[in-house]
Amino acid sequence: MLTKASYTLADGTPLSDLVRVPTREVQMRALSDPEIYQLEMDRVFGKTWLLLGHESEVPNSGDFVVRDMGSDSVIVARAKDGNIHVSLNVCPHRGMRISTVDAGNTQIHKCIYHGWAFKPSGEFIGAPVEKECMHGKMMPKEDLGLPQARVTLYGGIIFATWDLEGPSFEEFLGDAKWYFDTLFERSDKGLEVLGPPQRFIVRANWKAAGEQSAADGYHTLTLHRWLGEVGNYSKSGEGGSADLSPEMYGVEVSSPHGHALRCIDLGRKIRKLTGLDPAELTVDQKLEALPPPGMTHEMLPQLRKRLSEEQLEVMVSMPPQVGGIFPNVLFAFVYIPQADGSVLGLTLLHAYVPKGPDQLEFVNWVLAEKDAPQELKDKMLMQSIQLFGTSGMVEQDDSDTWPHMTLAAKGARGRRSTLKYQAVYETGAPAGWPGPGIVNEGFTKDDTQWHWWLYWNELMNAKA
Amino acid sequence: MSAAQQVAENAPVIGNPIPVGAEVYNRIVGFLYQEATLLDTIRLKEWGATLAPDLVYTVPLRQTRPMSQQAQSVIRTVQHYHDNYRSIMGRIMRLTETRSAWAEDPPSRTRRMVSNVQVFATDRPDEFAVVSYLLLTRSRFDFPDMDLISGERNDLLRVDGEGFKLVRREVILDQAVLGTPNLAIFL
Numbered sequence: 001m002l003t004k005a006s007y008t009l010a011d012g013t014p015l016s017d018l019v020r021v022p023t024r025e026v027q028m029r030a031l032s033d034p035e036i037y038q039l040e041m042d043r044v045f046g047k048t049w050l051l052l053g054h055e056s057e058v059p060n061s062g063d064f065v066v067r068d069m070g071s072d073s074v075i076v077a078r079a080k081d082g083n084i085h086v087s088l089n090v091c092p093h094r095g096m097r098i099s100t101v102d103a104g105n106t107q108i109h110k111c112i113y114h115g116w117a118f119k120p121s122g123e124f125i126g127a128p129v130e131k132e133c134m135h136g137k138m139m140p141k142e143d144l145g146l147p148q149a150r151v152t153l154y155g156g157i158i159f160a161t162w163d164l165e166g167p168s169f170e171e172f173l174g175d176a177k178w179y180f181d182t183l184f185e186r187s188d189k190g191l192e193v194l195g196p197p198q199r200f201i202v203r204a205n206w207k208a209a210g211e212q213s214a215a216d217g218y219h220t221l222t223l224h225r226w227l228g229e230v231g232n233y234s235k236s237g238e239g240g241s242a243d244l245s246p247e248m249y250g251v252e253v254s255s256p257h258g259h260a261l262r263c264i265d266l267g268r269k270i271r272k273l274t275g276l277d278p279a280e281l282t283v284d285q286k287l288e289a290l291p292p293p294g295m296t297h298e299m300l301p302q303l304r305k306r307l308s309e310e311q312l313e314v315m316v317s318m319p320p321q322v323g324g325i326f327p328n329v330l331f332a333f334v335y336i337p338q339a340d341g342s343v344l345g346l347t348l349l350h351a352y353v354p355k356g357p358d359q360l361e362f363v364n365w366v367l368a369e370k371d372a373p374q375e376l377k378d379k380m381l382m383q384s385i386q387l388f389g390t391s392g393m394v395e396q397d398d399s400d401t402w403p404h405m406t407l408a409a410k411g412a413r414g415r416r417s418t419l420k421y422q423a424v425y426e427t428g429a430p431a432g433w434p435g436p437g438i439v440n441e442g443f444t445k446d447d448t449q450w451h452w453w454l455y456w457n458e459l460m461n462a463k464a
Numbered sequence: 465m466s467a468a469q470q471v472a473e474n475a476p477v478i479g480n481p482i483p484v485g486a487e488v489y490n491r492i493v494g495f496l497y498q499e500a501t502l503l504d505t506i507r508l509k510e511w512g513a514t515l516a517p518d519l520v521y522t523v524p525l526r527q528t529r530p531m532s533q534q535a536q537s538v539i540r541t542v543q544h545y546h547d548n549y550r551s552i553m554g555r556i557m558r559l560t561e562t563r564s565a566w567a568e569d570p571p572s573r574t575r576r577m578v579s580n581v582q583v584f585a586t587d588r589p590d591e592f593a594v595v596s597y598l599l600l601t602r603s604r605f606d607f608p609d610m611d612l613i614s615g616e617r618n619d620l621l622r623v624d625g626e627g628f629k630l631v632r633r634e635v636i637l638d639q640a641v642l643g644t645p646n647l648a649i650f651l
Contacts, residue, residue: 102527102640195541196525200642203609225564230557361641366542382546386554390544391523393558396567396646403607403645 007461009035019457024446025418026453031205031409036460037357044327044459045070049152049159049169051329051351052076054365055084056156056192062105062120065196068353068361069149069160075099075109076158077120084153086160087122087146093135098146103196122146155184156191157349175437176259179320182311183333183347186292187302189370191347194381198364198389204402205409206328206360207456209352211419212398213324214452215252215260217444218423220244223397232337248444251318251430253437258326258455260448263318266290269335269343270316278317283309286316293333293345294369294380302371310434323448326455328352336383346384358406362399364389421446421453475620475632476586478593489583492594492621495628500576503650508556511650516622516629519549523615523651526640538636544647545635552650559648567648573603574649578617590623591631598635598651602644611644613637613651 007015018027018036030036052067053076064077066089073089075098091098096113108125110117115128116135124144127135135144149160152169159169166172173180184191202209212219220227221244227233228244251263266286270278274289281289287300292315295303303312314320322332330350335343347368353361366384368377387394408414425440425447433439440447482489495514502511523546525539547555559565580597595618602611620632635651 101529104529104533193542195543196527196539198525198542198544199640200644200646202645203607204645222564223566226558226562229562229564231554362645381542382551385543385546386551390642391647393555396648397565399645400567400604400648404605 007039009033015039016457016461018460019453020418021454021457024421024424024450026421027415028405028409028417028419029415031207031406032357032415034357037205037354039460040354041070043462044456045354047161047163047166047459048327049161049172049325050327051325051349052086052158052160053197054156054191054193054349054367055153055158056370057103057196058084060105062107063103064099064106064109064120065103066099066101069162070354073097073099074149074160075120075122075146076160077109079119079121080107081121083121084151084158085121086149086151086158087118088149090146091116092124092144092146093127116144118146122148154180157184172257173259173325174255174257176253176255176257176261176325178311178436179253179261179263179314180259180325182292182307182315183320183331186306186315187295187299187369187371188306191294191367192370194366194368194377194384197366198362200362200390200399201355202360202362202399202402203358204360204399204406205358206352206354208402208405209330209350209360209362209398210324210326210328211449211452212402213260213328213330213350213352214258214326215254215262215323215444215448217248217250217252217262217264217322218446219398221248223401224394226397227394232339235337235339245443249442250444251433251439251441252425252444252448253320253323253435253439254448254451255326255437256451256455258452259324260452261320261323262444262448263314264321265318266316266335269337272341273343283312283316287312290316290335290343291345292319293335294347294367294372294376295345296369296372296376299369299371314435324452326452328354332388336387344379344383346380346388348384348388350389358403358410360402362389421450476588476591476593479585479587482583482585482592486583488592489581492583492592492628493581495621496578496581496594496596499630500578504574504576506571508560508650512553512556514627514630515549515552516624516631517549519547519552519631519633521545521547521552521633523635523637523647526637528640544637544642545651555650565648567646570605572649575601577601586620592621592623592628594619594621600649600651602649613642613644614639615651617651 018030050069058078061080075087075089091111093116098111108117117125122145124141150164151160250265253261267278321334324330332348334346349365351363355361423446425445427440427442429439430441523544529537577599578596582595584593600613615635615637618634621628622631
């Protein structure tokens, strides 16, 4: 059970003062203070489920990738029994990093310092010069394995946590799972990665990116304004030139655990593709007109098998297109207008890995349905690279923004400024909305991001 | 030639090296210098005019791998750039014809140092394979940090009148985790 415990920062400020609940403000020092960052590594990244990759990155026994859980490096490996293990990448002998590469295949992870060796499962195999008992006489071998994180696979996505006794991943997703299942659990074979993730450093606090992931639709209007100025969005006739505001309407879902989904109205796209009023079309007709991102017509029966009628209704009218999984994951399941009038769906995941109070590593996985034809995967991959991640024409503007927020949060005056989440929904769910969770319709508002901060606040001020 | 041979579709067969100082070598070095000037002075439409319509422009990912697995240190599935003529022209259009390409507005101050140029003949008389090193410095805003981007370019140039057109460029970067917040600039 989590209970409130008061913690006072070095300058005398109570930690619980950073998030001002009555006025929906957050003190900006949260984006730069090294003391807060250190607390986050235990209280947030030591407690929640964290995205590490996708099982298709390690298909065979012995395959491994090296990833980060907060400030700790971990080895994500498939063991002989087929299970994926997440082991702390630190030799229990003298603290050397065990794997110094990004990926590979081995049944023996051997520390290059003194040669202690471990299985992909993290179990200790032995130390050189067995007859001298160089692993010592104080501890049995079974106690010298690598610390194991708790692992779960969700739609093949690898999540892990150091909180061995905490909520299950399903409990962590809570009501949001109903929506996430429409993205990650909708097909028989599921998603796969199209390659290793892009990785690059942004000199920004991880929360600048993390809070934006909690369904900040509003920034699209100005930061991504170019979408309305040139290219296929501006020509698609959905908003008229340079006006992206019609794209700002929809339904936003948030969660007491800080997850968020922006469900954007598909009506205009369906109308354009079919020439018909979407209200007159059945669920199946709408699915045929515009299959979910990355799915083909042939795959549509799988949806019917795996999802409820209510979930399908949301998928064809207001599907979740962007949002986040707390604390540092963004998903994008987006419908991109093409020059020929068609629509191409893209499926991506990002993790914003903290690398110090003013640095994050942007990790971008490009995904596709395993069952999709190669030609579709190739198109999705190319367009994903052109719009998202390192050189992506959309996200290059985001990664150039977060460093300014982080720098501003270092100023003696700036650190006392606040982030404001005062654009409040007072709408509730649309009539007949079939899904659970905290649901509000209309123009994109601040509620989902505010709920993100409330959960951050809860974790930061909790003591197990 | 290193990586370029493995990647290009419809790539010509790489032939003999052309000696440093040969007439065509000098013209190619001149092309690379002029190209660096166009990009550093943000004359992007002029740079676009030096691209061939069948351009393939890619920047693979890098992974840290053991000595014995160096071939796998270059990743050509997901990449940092994976573009053709049409998409590069789209990027130029965003940067030059909108008022909201914030990643480069205000623009970075860049310097493309191009060196170690090697030119190879191919089995096509009008196409040359060119390897060069690139060291790109990038300064943004009043940030004291200078982003460094280093790598090897593997280009294919096609004779076009008195000059050349860029047909193929693959840039093999040196960092597995890039130290710059985006690639809103061309390499």
